[in-house]
Amino acid sequence: MLVRKILALALALALCLGTLSLAQAETEYPPRPQGTVADLAGVLGEKTITDMEALSQRLEDETKGHIYVLTRHFLGGMNVQAYADKVFEVWELTGQDALLLMVIGEESYALSLGGKAKAGMPAESQTSLLATHFRSAFLSRQYDEALSDLAVNLGQAMAKAQGAALNASGLFGQAAIQSTPQPQSVSDYWYGMFARDDYDAREDDDEAFWRTWQDEWEYEETRINWRSLIIWALVIYFLFFRRKKSRRRR
Amino acid sequence: MKFKTGWAFAFMVILVVGSVIFGAFRGWSDERVRVNETYAGLESMLQTRVESAYNVLAVAKRHVPETDDAYRRVAQDLNGLEAKASTLAQKAQANESLSRDAAQLLDNMAQLDSVKNDSRDNMYVTNYLPQMLSESEAKTAGAVYNQAAAEFNSRMKGTFSGWIARNLLGIKPAEEFKAQ
Numbered sequence: 001m002l003v004r005k006i007l008a009l010a011l012a013l014a015l016c017l018g019t020l021s022l023a024q025a026e027t028e029y030p031p032r033p034q035g036t037v038a039d040l041a042g043v044l045g046e047k048t049i050t051d052m053e054a055l056s057q058r059l060e061d062e063t064k065g066h067i068y069v070l071t072r073h074f075l076g077g078m079n080v081q082a083y084a085d086k087v088f089e090v091w092e093l094t095g096q097d098a099l100l101l102m103v104i105g106e107e108s109y110a111l112s113l114g115g116k117a118k119a120g121m122p123a124e125s126q127t128s129l130l131a132t133h134f135r136s137a138f139l140s141r142q143y144d145e146a147l148s149d150l151a152v153n154l155g156q157a158m159a160k161a162q163g164a165a166l167n168a169s170g171l172f173g174q175a176a177i178q179s180t181p182q183p184q185s186v187s188d189y190w191y192g193m194f195a196r197d198d199y200d201a202r203e204d205d206d207e208a209f210w211r212t213w214q215d216e217w218e219y220e221e222t223r224i225n226w227r228s229l230i231i232w233a234l235v236i237y238f239l240f241f242r243r244k245k246s247r248r249r250r
Numbered sequence: 251m252k253f254k255t256g257w258a259f260a261f262m263v264i265l266v267v268g269s270v271i272f273g274a275f276r277g278w279s280d281e282r283v284r285v286n287e288t289y290a291g292l293e294s295m296l297q298t299r300v301e302s303a304y305n306v307l308a309v310a311k312r313h314v315p316e317t318d319d320a321y322r323r324v325a326q327d328l329n330g331l332e333a334k335a336s337t338l339a340q341k342a343q344a345n346e347s348l349s350r351d352a353a354q355l356l357d358n359m360a361q362l363d364s365v366k367n368d369s370r371d372n373m374y375v376t377n378y379l380p381q382m383l384s385e386s387e388a389k390t391a392g393a394v395y396n397q398a399a400a401e402f403n404s405r406m407k408g409t410f411s412g413w414i415a416r417n418l419l420g421i422k423p424a425e426e427f428k429a430q
Contacts, residue, residue, distance in 0.1 A: 074308060075304075076301025076302070077303075
């Protein structure tokens, strides 16, 4: 009789604790959204959400993967990456999926990727992607711009990692937001680094300026090439030929 | 005959006393278990207090130095609530202090130009965080455990079986969530 009562009590306790932990999980982690965006902080525009859904759908058509977005005001002291990874798990996202968490009040964010997506995009690439296409706009509170820029580039990187291509045209005012092309060569890389200040200082939407600037740059580049050729020729001459001449004299 | 009656009477008294003691032990133990079951609810309510304190500090960090008095007091209350070694009375004390200190910190911040000129943080300081603090305070105060523990203790003090359970059977009163 006593044993039966103890068992009944243990069962009641187990059920009670089970219910409590479930209720707690529901409070802590929001349910998976119907679409791909759960804007709990209410910081995203309708157009951005619609475009985000469309982009995610196109990504699914190409790779079976989705990009999910969750915005919250605060995390109550939880680590942002740990929270994003936990939400990824609670929402039962797949290996091809990605989840972007934006924590507005804490000014922090995290990207959580499924196994397959992570394999095609190592941690360094993710950090670089966030630094280049998200961080600045996010910190200056341009949440729509930050999300648009990142989503397009992240989607394209995810598609590329699986040998596919993602067409983002017509989304997020795509004429303005293009994915940043990768440098074609080393000279392009240096060009990107050193020409940036000059570019930023001038009006970038002035076509005439662009043409003049490009002409100037090409001229400058040619001049630099000629100049460097002459310098190299002189160096070689002084190093080898001049020494040979002096030896002959001796 | 007298001898047998005396034994029978003594035996009956022993049985009655034994059953009273056994009944008291079983009854009060079961009730204590039920009170303890509600403790998990209080813990999750206290967690909302911890989260609120973290959120207040996250915003405060952008506007006041960490050496600020009000900031330090809230951080101290947060430690008191989170410390595993804290007794329930100490947690209750930290919980009470948090209401007062966080309100003070938010009031101070609301006067700052840096907050006034920042629409988002101004909304957090004047609206979102005070609401979060008061909701979490109300939830914690209304936790079932507080009522269950208080009722258990008051009944234990007011009944004979409770006196037996407390003094002879070693069943301790429930620890109440009350600042000392």
